[in-house]
Amino acid sequence: DVKVTQSSRYLVKRTGEKVFLECVQDMDHENMFWYRQDPGLGLRLIYFSYDVKMKEKGDIPEGYSVSREKKERFSLILESASTNQTSMYLCASSLGGRLNYGYTFGSGTRLTVV
Amino acid sequence: DQQVKQNSPSLSVQEGRISILNCDYTNSMFDYFLWYKKYPAEGPTFLISISSIKDKNEDGRFTVFLNKSAKHLSLHIVPSQPGDSAVYFCAASAANYGQNFVFGPGTRLSVLP
Numbered sequence: 001d002v003k004v005t006q007s008s009r010y011l012v013k014r015t016g017e018k019v020f021l022e023c024v025q026d027m028d029h030e031n032m033f034w035y036r037q038d039p040g041l042g043l044r045l046i047y048f049s050y051d052v053k054m055k056e057k058g059d060i061p062e063g064y065s066v067s068r069e070k071k072e073r074f075s076l077i078l079e080s081a082s083t084n085q086t087s088m089y090l091c092a093s094s095l096g097g098r099l100n101y102g103y104t105f106g107s108g109t110r111l112t113v114v
Numbered sequence: 115d116q117q118v119k120q121n122s123p124s125l126s127v128q129e130g131r132i133s134i135l136n137c138d139y140t141n142s143m144f145d146y147f148l149w150y151k152k153y154p155a156e157g158p159t160f161l162i163s164i165s166s167i168k169d170k171n172e173d174g175r176f177t178v179f180l181n182k183s184a185k186h187l188s189l190h191i192v193p194s195q196p197g198d199s200a201v202y203f204c205a206a207s208a209a210n211y212g213q214n215f216v217f218g219p220g221t222r223l224s225v226l227p
Contacts, residue, residue: 042203042219090157102148102205102215105157
């Protein structure tokens with residue numbers, strides 16, 4: 001069974017902390033994505049990567065960075081966590097080429113910043 | 115400004131009846147659309163897709179209709195079952211967006227027994 005695995009289901013962090021969210025996929029997908037989900041706003045793209053060591057900003061990259069050192073792993077970094085980054089974070093991966101079944105998502109990490 | 119809109123935040127339907135979830139988009143370059151279903155504490159899962167060369171795609175109880183002139187698509191679930199209760203996201207992509215999809219805000223469907 002193909003999978004996208006996010007390392008933590010729930011996280012509570014303090015304001016100003018550096019936070020790492022990890023995502024691993026076992027499908028040999030080229031593309032990986034980080035979204036956040038907020039009520040009424042749906043899924044908003046933070047960063048994405050089409051290849052190892054490649055990264056591109058999405059719609060809301062401010063306050064975030066990413067790292068993709070290996071094809072299967074895509075990390076999201078909150079440099080200095082703030083309360084407005086409290087959200088559900090979803091990692092996804094896809095094969096090259098968009099005309100397929102879209103993304104495979106992980107189960108999400110619910111991050112609370114206090 | 116949202117390019118993909120789902121104007122109904124929630125919808126309640128009786129078991130066995132039809133559920134119709136709507137999605138509108140503003141970007142005429144969008145040419146490929148997906149519907150995802152999301153249960154609480156799980157990631158979204160792919161449900162059904164449609165390309166702009168078609169106006170209908172069917173998969174079992176699920177049918178998606180696309181009206182390009184109105185920039186509108188809808189997901190029909192017939193008959194609705196309690197297990198269909200979830201949040202449904204519409205997503206759209208265009209060739210010049212690369213591999214990226216733009217998601218709507220979602221509609222929470224509740225199917226009542």
